[in-house]
Amino acid sequence: MHKDHLDDATLYLFNEGSEAQLYRHFGAQRVDLLTDAVRFAVWAPAAAYVSVVGTFNAWDPKRNPLQPAGVSGVHVGTVEGVPVGSLYKYHIETPSMGFSGDKADPVAFGMEIPPKTASVVTDLSYTWHDAAWLARRQSGDWRAQPMSIYEVHLGSWRKHQDQTSLSYQELADELVDYVKRTGFTHVEFMPVMEHPYYGSWGYQTTSYFAPSRRYGTPQDLMYLIDRLHQADIGVLLDWVPSHFATDDFGLGLFDGTHLYEHADPRQGIHPQWHSYVFNYGRNEVRSFLVSSAMFWVDIFHADGLRVDAVSSMLYLNFGREEGQWVPNRYGGYENLEAIAFLRQVTHVIHETFPGVLMIAEESTAWPGVSRSAQEGGLGFDLKWDMGWMHDTLDYMALDPIYRRYHHDALTFRPMYAQSERFILPLSHDEVVHQKGSLLTKMSGDTWQKFANLRLLLAYQYAVPGKKLLFMGGEFGQWREWSHDREIDWFLLGQSSHAGLWQLVQDLNHRYRTTPAWYQGDHDNEGFAWCDFADRAASVLSFFRRDLEGRSVLAVFNFTPVVRTHYRLGVPHEGLWHEVLNTDAACYGGSNQGNLGGVWAEALPWGGQAWSLALTLPPLAAVFFEPPSVERD
Known part of the structure; x- marks a missing residue:
């Protein structure tokens, strides 16, 4: 004989709304491997009759009825000779509602391949090899990584x-x-x-x-x-x-x-x-x-x-x-x-x-989504952060000549950046339903579209918040995404697409290995404007800082104009190293830049004691690290 009933504690918690592991009790539970005995349990409180039907009983609704488990609304019973892979459904009759039909198991662990609809008795055993990963996950905090x-x-x-x-x-x-x-x-x-x-x-x-x-x-x-x-x-x-x-x-x-x-x-x-x-x-x-x-x-x-x-x-x-x-x-x-x-x-x-x-x-703007219940x-x-996504994509779609009139679309974000702990998404939702791809959203001719997309991705990686990019965006797919075909891998044979992919690799490497790029995502210490007011040139610049006070200067030129001797104030003397430039030739850019770095001059600027005279490449982002690890 097999245990046909569920324990009272499980049923109580289920009816109370606090049972968190139904998958250990409901559905098709294999209770005796020698006899292939399976206990079936399903919630159908209005039903007058419930049975399990499947390949093991010729889909006969009279062969294996389930019994009510008290007043819980759950029907349960055990059937022998039900091997793994057996197909099944629940036959439910509710005469009071004029209902009689077969339903898939709500807690099935396997289903037939659609369009077929039967549930499948499933073995979930597996030997994992990720103990080291799980231990690190438990002891860490991805919000700070x-x-x-x-x-x-x-x-x-x-x-x-x-x-x-x-x-x-x-x-x-x-x-x-x-x-x-x-x-x-x-x-x-x-x-x-x-x-x-x-x-x-x-x-x-x-x-x-x-x-x-x-x-x-x-x-x-x-x-x-x-x-x-x-x-x-x-x-x-x-x-x-x-x-x-x-x-x-x-x-x-x-x-x-x-x-x-x-x-x-x-x-x-x-x-x-x-x-x-x-x-x-x-x-x-x-x-x-x-x-x-x-x-x-x-x-x-x-x-x-x-x-x-x-x-x-x-x-x-x-x-x-x-x-x-x-x-x-x-x-x-x-x-x-x-x-x-x-x-x-x-x-x-x-x-x-x-x-x-x-x-x-x-x-x-529902308040406190990423705050505790307390x-x-x-x-x-x-x-x-859907607001960041919409504002930024709308801005990048503009002809650069008009961007000066929409500068606030970018500068507004720090006003609410700490109201939640954000992810910055460039997701599948933005590249379907006639919205085009990320690349086709960008303004300009082909060269400018690629330059704008490189600029957009660098901007995403620099702004406080975690990052998300939908597949195909990393190499600049032209066609919008369709679930019926694979993404356009053949494009990686073209230098402009391969260059964009190389940039994403380098952005990820820089992001993962430089704490200033990710620490302080969710507090005010991790971000400070260098200059947000140059709407005439459509240039933005800001510092990202790590917990030790080390900084990275990020500068973004949202126009196709090369700007020479562009001056910005910085807090350190010495050589500021240009560590990433989205206009580099290896990414498909025009190779304008600062020859690896710029010396800070003792010329006060923007409230800082030192300043840099930079070359800003067209439609590009450049990143600089200071000459030392002194606190800002």
Whole structure:
């Protein structure tokens, strides 16, 4: 006989909304390997009859009924002779709602390759080799370290000649080497959770505990993450608790009732994505979602979760017109249940896995996204700075002759830079849906477009905040991204594209090895203007400082005019070394510059005792380090 019931403590915590490891109790749990006995457990409180159907019982809904576990709403039972790889679903009958149908397991660890929809009995065992990485992660704090993130859509990073995608195993060879060579500290995978519509890129999720079978088994994904960790590369996963797909085999109307989603369409249907919105006020839904977040960190060793579309969770009126939304109990537009859920999930992850990051894609000025709940915040570690992205891309699209009139688009950012702990994203969202690529967004002729993109990327790396770049941007893809084809690797055979890629490698190297480039990202000591007021020349300059007071001077010329004898005040005498110049010939530039460095003159300027007379290359950034490590 096998234990058909779940322990009362688990059921209590589940119903209370505080069970964080449903994946150890629900779904298809293998309880006896000798007899291939599997315990199935599913939440379907309205159902009058629930059974498990699959390849092991000829999909007969009468063969293996599940039994209610008290008043928990959970149905559970054990079936022998269910080997790994068996397909299954839950057959659910709710006569009171006129419902009878088969549903995929909400806590399935594997799914068939879409468009097939059955759940798969799955073994999650794997021998990891990343203990050293995990130990460093637990004892460190990425918020204080350099973070340059390479955002990847696994299905279209690279393809075979027959246009099939690389598998997780194949990516473990090619992607790891490429990321290591290019110098990124992290990869961020667009959602790997199974999704029926490939063109949703994973953001229309149906399976919150199953990695996509399109690219291999769960162990294959573990192997990819393991290899990245062994190469000292962190792994962030996109996670989508803001909405879920409406496919009839999934979570929607799961037991004939609105179980996971709100019943009222003003709350339960997302008006922009035509998907279901989770009912964050329901205890069991919170247990489900918190457990999903924990699953990817616990079982797949993810180093962080980037939570998609947080704004749509926070605002009851998000994307809705007047009369299309339901106010909270105080009459406001804040989703109080979603706020409580976000605080819960960030707290549980941080408490259970120190060093793991929770990252918010939040597009409004909601206060305290990256502050702790004790400080009145949501508890995230980092937040995407969507304002920086929009302002900067709009500015770079301008003809340089007009940039002087929009100088504030760049100088405004330090006014709010310390309000949150930010990531500066140049993500997939900016290179799809007729928006063009990063390269085509830049103004000017071909040479100027490349120069502008080199300038943009150098500016991104210099501004306080962590960095994120979507695949293809590192070598200047011309075509906007499509999930149906690989990025245009052939472009690396052209010198201008290869030069841009070399610049990204050098930016990553400089960023990772020079503390002044990344320390002080989240406090006022790490940044100081040198000169922000030269709107007539469209030139910006500022210092980045490390904890020891060592500085880097970053100067940006946003016009195609070479500026000679351009004077800036500096705090040190001696030779200021030109350590990076985006106009260097090796990057595809015109090779204007300062011949390796400039001596500071005893000529006071801009409130400093010394000054430099610089040559500023066209549409370029130049970086200088002082002659000593004295404090500024």
